[in-house]
Amino acid sequence: GAGVSQSPSNKVTEKGKDVELRCDPISGHTALYWYRQSLGQGLEFLIYFQGNSAPDKSGLPSDRFSAERTGGSVSTLTIQRTQQEDSAVYLCASSLVGTSGSDTQYFGPGTRLTVL
Amino acid sequence: SQKIEQNSEALNIQEGKTATLTCNYTNYSPAYLQWYRQDPGRGPVFLLLIRENEKEKRKERLKVTFDTTLKQSLFHITASQPADSATYLCALARGYQKVTFGIGTKLQVIP
Numbered sequence: 001g002a003g004v005s006q007s008p009s010n011k012v013t014e015k016g017k018d019v020e021l022r023c024d025p026i027s028g029h030t031a032l033y034w035y036r037q038s039l040g041q042g043l044e045f046l047i048y049f050q051g052n053s054a055p056d057k058s059g060l061p062s063d064r065f066s067a068e069r070t071g072g073s074v075s076t077l078t079i080q081r082t083q084q085e086d087s088a089v090y091l092c093a094s095s096l097v098g099t100s101g102s103d104t105q106y107f108g109p110g111t112r113l114t115v116l
Numbered sequence: 117s118q119k120i121e122q123n124s125e126a127l128n129i130q131e132g133k134t135a136t137l138t139c140n141y142t143n144y145s146p147a148y149l150q151w152y153r154q155d156p157g158r159g160p161v162f163l164l165l166i167r168e169n170e171k172e173k174r175k176e177r178l179k180v181t182f183d184t185t186l187k188q189s190l191f192h193i194t195a196s197q198p199a200d201s202a203t204y205l206c207a208l209a210r211g212y213q214k215v216t217f218g219i220g221t222k223l224q225v226i227p
Contacts, residue, residue, distance in 0.1 A: 045214060
């Protein structure tokens, strides 16, 4: 079946521009996560959506970052006024329930963002 | 907050040998511990989950142990193959809580 998809796969932008990254989770998954992974680094949690609950935004590094999830499905991560330190791979994952640590996360292929 | 330690240095082993990767954590013991595999340019892929009341879990050539006293999980790949070369991430969670990932250990299996 279809897995988690992300678009674009690569994005090159100039410093100061805004970017939008899209994530299509697996159908029926109620939980959706965004992570950031810099070269040679681990996964940095950004934001977590679970059903109709208020999102957990505790990982967002600054107010330039925001995300929304429309209709409990597709999610968009927006980075305003991009900076060079925002360059990284942005990974999206979804899971069936999200309210249990036993829930398996299914990851998308990621969007590689390069800020010049 | 939970801190996860994985050996950030690459692990090189000979094909056919058993690879053992370590995941140590501080603070509270998680209810669940998961292991993922990540290939270059790809997202992580789930491999195994072990619960705090389980000592060991196996899946084909993979074995995971969970020692809540030592606050450690070991991930073993027996009869390793070059195709096992990847970065392996451990992830912890306790109940209703977002999962925390370690930095991962890069495994290189040499033919």
